Each structure stands twice: as structure tokens, then as C-alpha cells.
Amino acid sequence: MEVVYITIGVSIVVAVFFFIVFIKSVKSGQYEDTHTPAVRMLFDDELVTEKKDKIKKVKSK
Amino acid sequence: MSQNNCYHCGADCGKKPIEFDERKFCCNGCKTVYEILNANELTCYYDFEASPGTIPSDIKGKYNYLETPEIIEKLLEFDDGTTSVAEFYIPSIHCSSCIWVLENLNKINNGVTTSMVNFPKKTVRITFKNSSTTLKDVVELITSIGYEPYISLDDDEGRKSTVDKTLIYQVSIAAFSFGNIMLLSFPEYFQVDEFWLEKYKHLFRYLMFVMAIPVVFYSAKDYFISAYKGLRHKILNIDVPIALGISVLFIRSSIEIMLDIGSGFFDSLAGLVFFLLLGKFFQQKTYNFLSFERDYKSYFPIAVTKINKGKEVNIAVKDIQKGDRLLIRNEELIPVDGILINGNAAINYSFVTGESLPVMKQSGDKLFAGGKQTSGAIEMEVINTIAQSYLTQLWSNDVFSKNNEKTIKNITDSISKYFTIAILLIAFFAGIFWYFYNPQMVFNVVTAVLIIACPCALALSAPFSFGNILRIFGYKKFYLRNAETIENISKIDTIIFDKTGTITSSDKAQLIYKGEDLTLKELRALKTVLRASNHPLSRTLYDFLEDEPFEESPINFEEILGKGIEATVNNLTIKLGSSSFVNAISEKTNETSIHIKINHKIKGSFTFKNSYREGTKEVFETLAKHYKLVILSGDNDGEKPYLETLLPKNTVFQFNQKPENKLNFIKKLQEKGAHVMMIGDGLNDAGALAQSNVGIAISEDVNVFSPACDAILDAKLFNKLPKFLTLSKKTISIIKASFILSFCYNLVGMSFALTGMLTPIVAAILMPLSSITIVVFVTILTNWVSKKL
Missing domain, CATH: 3.30.70.100 (Alpha-Beta Plaits)
Structure with a gap:
């Protein structure tokens, strides 16, 4: 059953790793603005379609 | 959206919309924005939302x-x-x-x-x-x-430091440790006498110990600090029994695992700290887009144009010297007191008094800081620096320099005093009893009492109810600065209202016409004349008259500064303006009126009247049943007779109050033991708002303007004020009810502790159970009472 040392050890290392990642993301301000990125994400598509439209227009001319 | 609305801002385009690119616009400003966006292929702007724009303001030279x-x-x-x-x-x-x-x-x-x-x-x-x-x-x-x-x-003056994230770190560390300690303590709870469990339990116990260290020394440190501060001021606040409970938990658990007596209470300890911090976190509701700290500095411009030997120079406002000559452009704020040198001054003091009707000034008149120029550019000479100006002097009062120290005892602390003493007594007598009965159990029982008495549920009920109500209020557009405000609101016995801008609506002034009836032709002619004028009063009157103006422009149009207009339309000679200008006999001098003279005959006058907010009468009648009401106004008592008929009989009226008077009036009431709520809107109420127990700022646009205060109420919701007040009171009752519930849990726990039967597993079940039921109890109840809002 010495494997318990390894499993517990690994589980704690993984847990601590995720904890550090979480603290880092808080520090970087990831959770300060949760609204704008959600809206911004939708605009990426808009810009692409707009460019496509432009290309189409140029072609049709 | 109907056809006649502006494509850019959605406003009604009126009779003559500007058409461009097959779209309608209400004004040139909106059209220009569309042109800019169109030229840069950004018209997607209009696809996301219909008419999303705002009318751009005139910026020539402003920046x-x-x-x-x-x-x-x-x-x-x-x-x-x-x-x-x-x-x-x-x-x-x-x-x-x-x-x-x-x-x-x-x-x-x-x-x-x-x-x-x-x-x-x-x-x-x-x-x-x-x-x-x-x-x-x-x-x-x-x-x-x-x-x-x-x-x-x-x-x-430099940006504010970034948001304090310590609490988030503290909560996350407590949550991390709580979860892991719980997992590690499970095997022993099931008490299986297995060989491997006996072998590894020491490893588990020491891991729990290691994880509990940051919880006690980092996450819970604020409780120790607060308890220490409380004791130094001889106050037994709620943090004293909490700190006591946490330290006893930690010390007893450490001793238990080191002497190999038991598994300790590390999971209860981490859970306790986690729940307490969660309550703290929940109570912190901040409105990022609002500021409760704004003073005059937030509204005053950063720089002004100084005229130095005929040349325009930009200087910072704080560098303005006495005797400087300043150029104030249209829509700019006057930063300091001064004397008008030249130009057509129509000053809007709505930031200061709440009165949106512009005041006319002539060369040589004194201008006070805080007003906004609304017609063209003016020149003024400075007579006071910014710190000495009439309005800004208010901020040198002590009220603004004192820090918001928590001098008020909150509801939880008032109970915790008796609570702490009771616990210590119980622990003491239990110790004596067990000393004679079974001396080996003394340490066990005394620590168990202190552990189980740790008022986790008690400390949670207020934060969760306040936090929840804060959220509900915010959703209903009544923004509170913090949770303590709710408690203060529930103690109020006197409510003081500012008049202009608070109980009157500042956006629409009412016009009342007195005199001979005007014919349609005359009204149309009048409107035609007004159309040509840029004067703010003319524009208000123009909007008020519903008839259509004539197509042709007025002839012989002459506008005399500070007096009035003279013009001829369709053979009607129209003269309008002040009483002296048209030679009319004015009865009341304290009212703003436009006198009308058509073909050399005085017809009558339009008088500007404040319109009271919808529901003012009902609000006052409801409030008068429970509170003493006072009207504290900076204006003259011209409207007193009307107000007396509108408002309940026992309302007290105070007119002609300067900003300092308002502050002192409240101070005097407080010295007599009154708990005062001030409801105001302008910068002239700032002192009174700061002095009062609860200062509520009424704002037409919460994003743009509100003086420093404890709460901001959207002006449209003025009629809901009594409901907000009763709800705050109900919240306090809910908290009291939840206190009783948490005492019941303490009694149950205490029976385990006194009989020496408090095992780690009992604590591990009882503590989270009591915390969670309290949280659920207050959340459901607060949501239920606020349903009627």
C-alpha cells in the first residue's frame, strides 16, 4: 500500500497546481470584467462577414 | 421603431428630418456620426442594436x-x-x-x-x-x-489604487483547504479498523495540519486583527468569539494530533473560516460604474482657457489666480467665483442646486463656481481661487475630512457582547463542574464549549441578508454604498428633503400662462420669433408651445442681451422678455417669467413653475405616518403656500438655506438625538448628505452625476422610496429571526459539548449544517419580502 504516498502526493501536487493557476488568473484581472469579452467574442464573426461582403462587392464590380 | 425616428439615436425627428443616404436623422450631429462611420465602413454599428447612438455634443475648442x-x-x-x-x-x-x-x-x-x-x-x-x-x-x-x-x-490627481483582491485570495485558500481537508478526514470518520488506515492516519493528519496553517494565519487573520482592535476599544464585537473559536479549534486539534489522541477538528476549522469569508464576500457588492465618493472635483473641468494679453492659454484649474481672466465656452463649467466681464451669460446651476432653468447674468454680475454656461462664450474675471470659492469652501468642513470610521455599533455586535460573556461563563462553570466530576475531561469540555459556541451562523445571517437585499435594491435601481446603510436606514426617524431637483423634476419645467388669451395666429407668430432665438428660456418656451411656426423668418429681429426679443412676423410686432423690457407690471419678482407684448399691447406672461415629481403627495403622506418630515431648501419661500396644500400638515419648512446652513440644521437635529436621512441632489446638498446618518442622492442619470452619499436613487423611482424604507426595516426583522434560529443550533451543540460528547464528526456535521440553513433561511425570506417591490 505504499502507493498511497504516491497517489496522495500526486493529487496534492495537481490540486496545488490548479490553485496557483487560479490565483494567477485572478491577479491578471481575468475576473474583473466578465461582460465585455462575452460580447466581444460575437464581433469577431461580424468583422469577418463584413470583409467577405467587401470582397464580394469588389468582385461584382 | 417608427418611420420618423432618427436612424442614429432613435429620437423623434420632428417635422423636418435631415435625410441622408435614404435614412432619417434628427439633427446634423447624428448625421455626421453616421457619415464618419459610413466612410470607415463601420455601419455594422447599426446592425447590433437599433439606433444605438447618442447625439454628439459640440466640442469646438473644448479639448x-x-x-x-x-x-x-x-x-x-x-x-x-x-x-x-x-x-x-x-x-x-x-x-x-x-x-x-x-x-x-x-x-x-x-x-x-x-x-x-x-x-x-x-x-x-x-x-x-x-x-x-x-x-x-x-x-x-x-x-x-x-x-x-x-x-x-x-x-x-492620480488614479485610485486597484481593487483589493485580498478577500478573494483568502476565500480561495480557505475553500481549497476546506475541500482537501474534508477528503483527508473522511477515512477516520468511518472508523474502519483496517490495518492500512492505522498505518496512514498520521500522514493524513499532518497533511490536514499543514493545510490548516494558511487558513488560520492568512485567511482568518482579519478576525484576529478585528477582535484585537475591538478589545483595545473595550468592545466585545462578534469577531472576539470567532477569533476565540478559531484559535481554540486550531490549538486543540494540533495538540490532539501531536499527542496522538484523535484526528482533530481541522475540517470544521477550515469550513468555518470558509463560510465566514464567503459571507464577507457576499456582502461586498460594488457598483463599478457608480461612485459614492464624488465631490466637486469630479465635475469641475481639469483646465480652463485663460486670456493672457489677448492670447488664449490653457491652464490647470488649480493654477487659477485671483484676477485672471477666463474664457468660458458654451457648455463649459465655471470653475471659480468671478465677475462677468462680457458675453451673454445664461448659467445653469443644476449641478449645484438642482434647478435646471438657466439664470441670466449681465456684465458686472457675480458668477458662482459650479454653474454651466449655456449660451455662447463669456469672459470672466476671477475673484476667488478654487479652494476659496463659495461652493467649494463647503468641502473644508470637518464632515468631509473625517474618515468613515465605524463608530456605529452594528446589529451583530450589539448581540455579540452578551453572547461572548455568556459563552465565557458557561465554559468557566462547565470547567469547574468537570474538575470535580472527572478532571481528565476539563480540557476537553472547555475547548468544546468554545468551539461549538463559535458564532458562525450568527455572523453569517447579517452579511447574507444585507448582501441579498443590496443586490435586490441594485436591481431595482436603488444603489447602496454598503450593507451598513440598510441598518442605518432602519433606524431613521426624520427625513429631510431638498426641494429643487429632489421633489421637483429638473428636466421639465412647467409653464403657466396668465393674461389675455392668445389667438392661434399670435401663438404661431410667437413661436416663429422664438425659433430664431438661441436663448435657453426661448428654447424652453419654444418646446412648450405646440402650435406650428410660420414658414417665413421674422423681420426686424433684434435680441437685446439680458432683456428680450423684438421682431415682426406677418404684421404682428412682437416684443417679449423681462417685465422692464415690455413695461409690464410684474407682481412677483421671485419668479422667472417671459412677458408678451403684441402690437404694443401687453398680453400676459409665461411663468416658469417647477413641476413636482410624480407621486410626491403619496410619498409624503405614506412617510408622514412614521417619520418627521422636513423640507430644507436653498430657494426663497415663493412656493410655500402651494407646498403647504400639497404636503402633509406636520411637514416642517425651512427656506433660504445655504449649503452650510443645511449641514448645521442636520447637526442640530442629531444633537437632539434624531436619526436623520437627507435626500438631496445637487452639490449644495453635499454637506448635508455627508452629515446625515443616511444621505440619499436623487439622480436623473446615475452614471453622470451624484454628490458623495450613502445611496443613489434613480429619480424615476422616487415614488418607491417608502417601499425601500419598509423593506430595509423588514430585513432587520429577518436578521433577528435568524439569530433565534442560530441560538437553537448553539443550544443543541452546547448539549453535546457540556456532556463531553463533542466528537470531530459531530462538529463536522453541525457547523456546516447550521451555516447553510441560516443562509438559505435569510435568502428565501429576503427574496420573499422584496417580491412586493
Whole structure:
């Protein structure tokens, strides 16, 4: 059953790793603005379609 | 959207919309924004939301001061010579189209590299190349598309430090440890006498010990600090028994595992700290887009134009000297007291008094700081520096310098005094009893009492009920500064109202016509004359008259500054203006009126009257049943007779009150033991708002303007005020009920502790159970009582 040392050890290392990642993301301000990125994400598509439209227009001319 | 609405801003276009590109616009400003966006292929703006725009304001020359190097330096967050970063607060950000257009600024101005919007905070951070653009260009660009940034003295004096994230770290560490300790303590709870469990339990116990250390010394440190501070001031606050409980838990658990007596209470300890911090976290509700700390500095401009030997120079407001000559452009704020030298001054003091009707001034008249010029440019000579001005002097009062120390005992602390004493007594007598009965159990029982008595549920009920009510209020547009405000509201016995702008509506003035009836032809002629005038009073009257003006322009049009207008339309000679101008006999001098004379015959006059907010009568009648009501106004008592008929009989009236008088009036009431709530709106109420127990600012636009206060109420919800007050009172009753519930849990726990039967597993079940039921109890109840809102 010495494997318990390894499993517990690994589980704690993984847990601590995720904890550090979480603290880092808080520090970087990831959770300060949760609204704008959600809206911004939708605009990426808009810009692409707009460019496509432009290309189409140029072609049709 | 109907056909006649502006494509850009959605406003009604009126009779003559401006048509461009097959679309209708209400004004040239909106059309220009459309043109800019169209030329840069940004018309997607109009796809996300229908008519998302705002009418851009006139900015000619307004941002010249952004060329001054010292000011640029203060506004920029970062500057390495080639790239600069600046963050602007833009109140008009309101929809996804706004985000889109502001983040695509680089399409309009190539100098902009990136722009990032923070929607909840209504800010945009712009990075631009110094080689191809300037700060002034960027600001003018965003203003020209309808997003005018708010640049004020506050920005000048350095930015506030970033949000304190300590609590988040503390909660996350407690949560992390709580979860892991719980897992590690499970095997022993099941008490299986297995060989491997016996072998590894020491490893598990020491791991729990290690994880509990940061919980006690980092996450829970504020409780120890607060308890220590409380004891030093001889106050037994709620943190004293909490700190006691945490330390006893930690010490007893450590001893148990070191002497190999038992598994300790580490899971209860981590759970307790986690729940307590969660309560604290829940109570902290901040409205990022609002500020409760605003003083005059937030509204005053950062720089003004000084006329120095005929040349215009931009200087910072704080550098204004006595005797300087300043140029105030249209829509600019007067930063200091001064004397009008020349120009047509129509000053809107709505920031100060709440009165939106502009006041006319003539050369030689005194101008007070805080007013906004509304018709053309004026020149003025400074007679006081900014710190000595009539209005800003108010901020030198002690009320503003004292820190918001928590002098008021809150509801939890008032109970905790008796609670702590009771626990210590119980622990003491239990110790004596067990000393004679079974001395080995003394340590066990005494620590168990202190552990189980740790008032986790008690400490949680107030934060969760307040936090929840705060959220509900915020959702209903009544924004509270913090949770303590609710408690203070429930103690109020006197409510003081400012008049202008608070119980009167500042956006629409009512006009009352007295005199001979005007014929349709005369009314139309009158409106035609008014159309030609840019005077604010003329514009208000123009909007008030519903008849249509004639097509032709008036002849012999003459506008005499500070007096009135004379013109001829369709053979009607119209003279309108002040009583002296038309030689009318004026009965009341304290009212603003426009007198009308047609074909040399006096017809009558239009008098401006404040319109009271909807529901004012009902609000006062409801409140009068429970509170003493006072009207504290800076105006003259011209409207007293009317108010007396409108409001309940026992309302007290105080007129002609200067800002300092208002403050002192409240101070005197408080000295007599009254708990005062002040409801005001302008900067002249700022002192009274700060002095009162609860200061509520009424604001037409919560994003743009509100003086420093404890709560901000959207003006449209004025009639709901009594409901908000009763709800605050109900919240306190809910908290009291939850206290009783948590005492019941303590009694159960105490019976385990006193009989020496408190095992780790009992504590591990009882503590989270009591905390969670309390949280559920108060959340459901607060939601239920606020349903009627």
C-alpha cells in the first residue's frame, strides 16, 4: 500500500497546481470584467462577414 | 421603431428630418456620426442594436487643453515616447454596439493601435502611436462619434489604487483547504479498523495540519486583527468569539494530533473560516460604474482657457489666480467665483442646486463656481481661487475630512457582547463542574464549549441578508454604498428633503400662462420669433408651445442681451422678455417669467413653475405616518403656500438655506438625538448628505452625476422610496429571526459539548449544517419580502 504516498502526493501536487493557476488568473484581472469579452467574442464573426461582403462587392464590380 | 425616428439615436425627428443616404436623422450631429462611420465602413454599428447612438455634443475648442504637456502627462497611464495608453470613463456606453464601435477605432484613426472597452466600468483603454496621432485627436474622435469622455480633476490627481483582491485570495485558500481537508478526514470518520488506515492516519493528519496553517494565519487573520482592535476599544464585537473559536479549534486539534489522541477538528476549522469569508464576500457588492465618493472635483473641468494679453492659454484649474481672466465656452463649467466681464451669460446651476432653468447674468454680475454656461462664450474675471470659492469652501468642513470610521455599533455586535460573556461563563462553570466530576475531561469540555459556541451562523445571517437585499435594491435601481446603510436606514426617524431637483423634476419645467388669451395666429407668430432665438428660456418656451411656426423668418429681429426679443412676423410686432423690457407690471419678482407684448399691447406672461415629481403627495403622506418630515431648501419661500396644500400638515419648512446652513440644521437635529436621512441632489446638498446618518442622492442619470452619499436613487423611482424604507426595516426583522434560529443550533451543540460528547464528526456535521440553513433561511425570506417591490 505504499502507493498511497504516491497517489496522495500526486493529487496534492495537481490540486496545488490548479490553485496557483487560479490565483494567477485572478491577479491578471481575468475576473474583473466578465461582460465585455462575452460580447466581444460575437464581433469577431461580424468583422469577418463584413470583409467577405467587401470582397464580394469588389468582385461584382 | 417608427418611420420618423432618427436612424442614429432613435429620437423623434420632428417635422423636418435631415435625410441622408435614404435614412432619417434628427439633427446634423447624428448625421455626421453616421457619415464618419459610413466612410470607415463601420455601419455594422447599426446592425447590433437599433439606433444605438447618442447625439454628439459640440466640442469646438473644448479639448484644446489636451495639448498642454503637463495635463497630457497626468492623463496618460503609460508613455514611452512612441506609444501611449490612456483610459477614459465614458458614461454613454450602454450597449453592444458601443463596445463594437469603440473597439474598432483603429479603422477611423490609424494612429490608434488597440482600444479595449470595460463594459461594467464604462471605460475604454486606448493605445495609440504618438507619431501619427495625439491625445487630443483621440478624445475629439470619440467625442465626435457621440462618446464624450469624462475628464475631471479626479483624473488629474492620480488614479485610485486597484481593487483589493485580498478577500478573494483568502476565500480561495480557505475553500481549497476546506475541500482537501474534508477528503483527508473522511477515512477516520468511518472508523474502519483496517490495518492500512492505522498505518496512514498520521500522514493524513499532518497533511490536514499543514493545510490548516494558511487558513488560520492568512485567511482568518482579519478576525484576529478585528477582535484585537475591538478589545483595545473595550468592545466585545462578534469577531472576539470567532477569533476565540478559531484559535481554540486550531490549538486543540494540533495538540490532539501531536499527542496522538484523535484526528482533530481541522475540517470544521477550515469550513468555518470558509463560510465566514464567503459571507464577507457576499456582502461586498460594488457598483463599478457608480461612485459614492464624488465631490466637486469630479465635475469641475481639469483646465480652463485663460486670456493672457489677448492670447488664449490653457491652464490647470488649480493654477487659477485671483484676477485672471477666463474664457468660458458654451457648455463649459465655471470653475471659480468671478465677475462677468462680457458675453451673454445664461448659467445653469443644476449641478449645484438642482434647478435646471438657466439664470441670466449681465456684465458686472457675480458668477458662482459650479454653474454651466449655456449660451455662447463669456469672459470672466476671477475673484476667488478654487479652494476659496463659495461652493467649494463647503468641502473644508470637518464632515468631509473625517474618515468613515465605524463608530456605529452594528446589529451583530450589539448581540455579540452578551453572547461572548455568556459563552465565557458557561465554559468557566462547565470547567469547574468537570474538575470535580472527572478532571481528565476539563480540557476537553472547555475547548468544546468554545468551539461549538463559535458564532458562525450568527455572523453569517447579517452579511447574507444585507448582501441579498443590496443586490435586490441594485436591481431595482436603488444603489447602496454598503450593507451598513440598510441598518442605518432602519433606524431613521426624520427625513429631510431638498426641494429643487429632489421633489421637483429638473428636466421639465412647467409653464403657466396668465393674461389675455392668445389667438392661434399670435401663438404661431410667437413661436416663429422664438425659433430664431438661441436663448435657453426661448428654447424652453419654444418646446412648450405646440402650435406650428410660420414658414417665413421674422423681420426686424433684434435680441437685446439680458432683456428680450423684438421682431415682426406677418404684421404682428412682437416684443417679449423681462417685465422692464415690455413695461409690464410684474407682481412677483421671485419668479422667472417671459412677458408678451403684441402690437404694443401687453398680453400676459409665461411663468416658469417647477413641476413636482410624480407621486410626491403619496410619498409624503405614506412617510408622514412614521417619520418627521422636513423640507430644507436653498430657494426663497415663493412656493410655500402651494407646498403647504400639497404636503402633509406636520411637514416642517425651512427656506433660504445655504449649503452650510443645511449641514448645521442636520447637526442640530442629531444633537437632539434624531436619526436623520437627507435626500438631496445637487452639490449644495453635499454637506448635508455627508452629515446625515443616511444621505440619499436623487439622480436623473446615475452614471453622470451624484454628490458623495450613502445611496443613489434613480429619480424615476422616487415614488418607491417608502417601499425601500419598509423593506430595509423588514430585513432587520429577518436578521433577528435568524439569530433565534442560530441560538437553537448553539443550544443543541452546547448539549453535546457540556456532556463531553463533542466528537470531530459531530462538529463536522453541525457547523456546516447550521451555516447553510441560516443562509438559505435569510435568502428565501429576503427574496420573499422584496417580491412586493
